[in-house]
């Protein structure tokens with residue numbers, strides 16, 4: 001399969017339900033896509049505005065202040081000491097990296113790319129693009145010989161599942177046995193809700209409790225899209241094995257995969273400020289506390305969802321039926337079918353709607369419960 005052979009974009013199938021939801025007299029509550037709705041924090045927007053003289057080409061590797069900010073952030077927020085600028089690399093949002101990593105690592109036919117069973121679809125897209133074999137598996141013992149790349153996603157999209165340090169360690173050990181690169185896609189790590197993640201930091205795959213300080217073969221991918229309301233800036237980065245980082249840097253230089261200079265400046269400022277991340281987490285906590293009981297009152301069981309930006313819910317019926325029912329209430333959601341074949345009775349509800357819209361959804365659900 002090449003780029004031209006990729007399937008229709010699955011979200012197009014939701015359009016008829018969006019039309020139904022939009023017809024609700026009090027308007028649509030769109031919980032289908034995890035696109036942030038709150039303003040970009042002023043200090044980040046100001047940093048972007050102050051950096052608009054960008055006459056020179058930006059550095060693919062990132063400016064020194066940005067690389068230092070990433071190193072410092074891993075130490076401060078993720079409990080990962082000991083990184084240096086040679087361990088980190090900015091990316092143009094993380095979706096391009098997720099899609100292109102098999103290509104950039106030189107994978108091809110016969111290579112296996114493991115990804116979660118309930119998964120962000122781009123892991124599979126990236127594997128198929130290079131004609132590698134995608135494999136949906138959450139059990140390291142099942143990862144076969146020939147596995148060259150393993151994607152973990154903790155907290156998970158769509159299901160909000162968290163891998164604790166012991167589970168990450170087992171994954172790391174198995175990846176090492178196989179000679180596979182292990183990548184943790186960790187963009188929801190600041191959004192822990194249920195014990196122990198309400199008080200305890202969600203571990204990174206680079207945590208010393210996972211790696212014993214040896215990051216060989218391991219990468220962490222992080223994005224500021226959600227934690228900092230920067231989805232439109234395309235601001236993300238990776239960190240880990242400096243040998244792999246150097247190879248990726250060379251490939252990305254050849255391909256022109258560089259971050260605009262004003263975005264690099266804004267990112268460095270965003271990474272240095274924890275207050276706006278705390279505020280945004282509080283907003284999502286409020287919305288979750290409002291929406292979850294309403295979804296349950298309506299007859300859904302919310303599975304996992306202990307962290308992250310989504311409620312992963314089932315009524316024990318085909319997800320399209322649930323999507324249809326909710327659309328009649330003016331609430332748009334995504335069916336589990338979009339996240340792999342094993343969760344066709346779940347829907348994903350995103351917390352990315354305003355307080356007012358979340359309250360409207362909760363009110364409608366309670367009214368018919």
Ligand SMILES: Cc1ncc(COP(=O)(O)O)c(C=O)c1O
Nearest residue numbers: 093094095120157185223225236
């Ligand atoms: C698990 C996961 N990885 C990566 C991304 C891509 O994020 P971005 O490209 O905005 O950095 C998303 C976005 O929803 C996601 O859910």
